[in-house]
Amino acid sequence: MTSDTVRAAPRLTPGTVPKIPPSRRRRLGDLPVAALFILPAAVGFAVFYLWPAVRGVYLSLTKYNVLTPPRFIGLDNYERLLGDHLFWNALKVTGEYVLINIGTQTVISMLLAVLLYRLTKSMLVRGIVLLPYLVANVVVALVWFWMLDFQLGVVNNVIEWLGFDRVAFFGSDWAIPTIAGINTWRHMGYTALLIFAGLQMIPPSVYEAAAIDGASEWRTFWRVTLPLLRPVMALVMVLSVIGSFQVFDTVAVTTGGGPINATRVIYFYIYDQAFNRFNFGYAAALSSVLFVLLAGIAYLQMRLSRAAESDLRGS
Amino acid sequence: MKRSLAVACAAALLLTGCGTSQEGDKPAAAGPATIDYWLWDTAQQPQYQACADAFHKANPNYTVKITQYGWDDYWNTLTTGFVSGTAPDVFVSHLSQYPQFASQGQLLPITDQVKRDKVDLSIYQDGLADLWVTKDGQRYGLPKDFDTVAVIYNTEKLKEAGLKPAEMAELSWNPQDGGTYEKAIAHLTVDKNGKRGDEPGFDKKHVATYGLGLNGSGDAFGQTEWSEYAMGNGWNYADQNPWPTRFNYADPKFKETIKWFTSLIDKGYMPNLDIVSSGVGQIDAYGAGKYAMVTEGSWNTKTYWALKGVKSALAPTPIGPTGKRASVFNGLADNISANTDNPDAAWAWVKFLGSPACQEEIVAKQAIIFPAIKTATVKAEQAFADAGIDVKPFTTHVQNGTTHLAPIAEHWAEIKATMTETMESIFAFKSDVNALDQANATINGLFG
Numbered sequence: 001m002t003s004d005t006v007r008a009a010p011r012l013t014p015g016t017v018p019k020i021p022p023s024r025r026r027r028l029g030d031l032p033v034a035a036l037f038i039l040p041a042a043v044g045f046a047v048f049y050l051w052p053a054v055r056g057v058y059l060s061l062t063k064y065n066v067l068t069p070p071r072f073i074g075l076d077n078y079e080r081l082l083g084d085h086l087f088w089n090a091l092k093v094t095g096e097y098v099l100i101n102i103g104t105q106t107v108i109s110m111l112l113a114v115l116l117y118r119l120t121k122s123m124l125v126r127g128i129v130l131l132p133y134l135v136a137n138v139v140v141a142l143v144w145f146w147m148l149d150f151q152l153g154v155v156n157n158v159i160e161w162l163g164f165d166r167v168a169f170f171g172s173d174w175a176i177p178t179i180a181g182i183n184t185w186r187h188m189g190y191t192a193l194l195i196f197a198g199l200q201m202i203p204p205s206v207y208e209a210a211a212i213d214g215a216s217e218w219r220t221f222w223r224v225t226l227p228l229l230r231p232v233m234a235l236v237m238v239l240s241v242i243g244s245f246q247v248f249d250t251v252a253v254t255t256g257g258g259p260i261n262a263t264r265v266i267y268f269y270i271y272d273q274a275f276n277r278f279n280f281g282y283a284a285a286l287s288s289v290l291f292v293l294l295a296g297i298a299y300l301q302m303r304l305s306r307a308a309e310s311d312l313r314g315s
Numbered sequence: 316m317k318r319s320l321a322v323a324c325a326a327a328l329l330l331t332g333c334g335t336s337q338e339g340d341k342p343a344a345a346g347p348a349t350i351d352y353w354l355w356d357t358a359q360q361p362q363y364q365a366c367a368d369a370f371h372k373a374n375p376n377y378t379v380k381i382t383q384y385g386w387d388d389y390w391n392t393l394t395t396g397f398v399s400g401t402a403p404d405v406f407v408s409h410l411s412q413y414p415q416f417a418s419q420g421q422l423l424p425i426t427d428q429v430k431r432d433k434v435d436l437s438i439y440q441d442g443l444a445d446l447w448v449t450k451d452g453q454r455y456g457l458p459k460d461f462d463t464v465a466v467i468y469n470t471e472k473l474k475e476a477g478l479k480p481a482e483m484a485e486l487s488w489n490p491q492d493g494g495t496y497e498k499a500i501a502h503l504t505v506d507k508n509g510k511r512g513d514e515p516g517f518d519k520k521h522v523a524t525y526g527l528g529l530n531g532s533g534d535a536f537g538q539t540e541w542s543e544y545a546m547g548n549g550w551n552y553a554d555q556n557p558w559p560t561r562f563n564y565a566d567p568k569f570k571e572t573i574k575w576f577t578s579l580i581d582k583g584y585m586p587n588l589d590i591v592s593s594g595v596g597q598i599d600a601y602g603a604g605k606y607a608m609v610t611e612g613s614w615n616t617k618t619y620w621a622l623k624g625v626k627s628a629l630a631p632t633p634i635g636p637t638g639k640r641a642s643v644f645n646g647l648a649d650n651i652s653a654n655t656d657n658p659d660a661a662w663a664w665v666k667f668l669g670s671p672a673c674q675e676e677i678v679a680k681q682a683i684i685f686p687a688i689k690t691a692t693v694k695a696e697q698a699f700a701d702a703g704i705d706v707k708p709f710t711t712h713v714q715n716g717t718t719h720l721a722p723i724a725e726h727w728a729e730i731k732a733t734m735t736e737t738m739e740s741i742f743a744f745k746s747d748v749n750a751l752d753q754a755n756a757t758i759n760g761l762f763g
Contacts (some may be wrong), residue, residue, distance in 0.1 A: 067419040086736075149453045150593040151586075151605045165520075172588025172743060188345050260739040275391045277728040278415070 005094035060285035087286065089261050090269040093176060097265060100180035100245045105240060108188045113195035129189040132203040137186065139254040144182045172253050172262040179250050179263060191236055198232030199225070234305035238298050245294055265292055331720035347662040350379045355389040358617065362681040366673040370664060372752070377660050397421045400654060404661045407505035407649040408456060410723050411536070412445055414648070417449050417724065423651040424453035428662045439687045440713060443646045446723060450558050457649030457669030458687035463642040463718060464543050465708035466630040467619050468608035472524065476502050476511070477727025479630060488633035490548060490571040496633040500526035503607035504584045512584050526584045528606030530597045530694040532742040534721065535734035539612050542643045545572040546719045547635020560762045564734065565755035569747040577742055588742045601625070613709040617683050620704060644718030646687060685709070726761040733757050
């Protein structure tokens, strides 16, 4: 996907596009074939995404406990949602998580990507960077949970050996930063590779030009690398922010939403309402709100970062 | 069914995605049949496999296929199974879960079968069989086991503290100063510098061994956390049990118990909630020597004895202000799904699981749990003794009538959610025990 955005760019420039007069028949002629190719994906999308989403919106207007048929109750679920302190708490906690997670993950990934790009061509190193991503989320969470255990964990033993007080990593103050950190650790390699792919798209000529102009390394990074990475970064950010909002398994495996409500992130709250408390209608309402929220955030991100445009023209 | 299946897919998609559901092959009612049986405890799987083999021998037509799911996944998988028609024929059920399944028509009542086959319900420990009768008088299960609570302590730490096992058996407790029970806990607590909890200069911020371990705030149940104190203080969960209509979480007796219990955290005798939630679990911390004693349920006994590097012994829960000890009395049974392919086969299997042939001849000898049948309990006690474990601290409650039924209520999931939040807040000292007033009002509001 990343390569397309950049490679497609030259084609947009006038002159390179072969001038074929647009003919109505020809366009129609492509349609059946195109439809045929899209069909498998479209069926999957309709059956597994579109239909459940529509059902979800309908269910959000009902009282439904799975085992008896849903009963239509209008907007009651949404009204309840506005007055539900746990919903607002979930939004707050999730927001905190996303900020910490995306902040650290983006900075570290960028650093990693630049290091990979400048220092090594070794496939082995690239593979190692990706390694945490290849381990299942639940396993990562469990291993860290053990290592960060207050009384038995290796991390706290090292902290105490260094002369500091032990840290309750999954206590109410630290739980969200800890969980955000664990997921940063898991995802940074993957994100770094995406950015790395973006770096490779930047033509060496612009760097040569910058070098001839006497730009320092620091300045080159800010003035050349970052601006040219923007479309790739926009994609990475949209994907990782949406992914980050969907944090669930790490919480489920470690804190289960506690202590008190410190880690009751929105996905976990939806799950709790649906599968532990059988309030499927209410859970569907929560999901619908989250859907609108995520769509809005993604739209804003795309607009603000002008993701569809590239600064690379006629290179 | 189809309609709800689509809905389940929609719901499940949120988390996992939904494949095609598998319709179990439906055998003819009279011919050979396979009975799908689910349980959650890996430690108990071998003994019930043995029962299944014996059952198959006695009824060659019936084969039992056992599937195990961990406790955390068990109920979700089961609910999804009910919706999609892939639920097992028979499954191990829990008192806190079965009321909502029964009220939604997912369980097959066995009232008539019990009458028809003249099943003798008096062979079970008193009260256990009645737990599985709902408000409308329908019976849903035959008791398979029971559990109570006791203190498990590290014998090495007890010796270091200069306490005698005989003293441990006679501890008493009250909500004002904690009695001899708190004195023992304080003396068993040791800080990093080797100072004990009852010595001057004890550093409560750097504790090496806590006198008493903690598993969590105990939500609405507190089975192994605080129920033994609260009920020894004359408190009950609700106005009646089973099927309460008013809960007692705002009762002064409960409040003073919780106030005392959380004061152990403040004194440094028990780990705080941050430590507990930043930990893998009470059993592992105890195994590593971080806790001198813990309060535990009988089902975990063997797990504690299997820990390497610690030697343990049992003591009964302390005598409360009522002059009596107390323990929650909980028990499991097997439920039959309402849409089982073969109700006759399922009933035959449930009846076998509730019979001496399974409980007395097989389960009791494994010394993992206490079977529900009175004569089998005695055999299990002997089997535990043969394994070097004196389980009298658990069974004393049954002999002396100091057991209190586990709460069996509608809306339990909602009650639990409300109490989890409130209790954790109290345990973290973010609110005081008067927050229970609000929680109790919310809970009673569920019952109209």
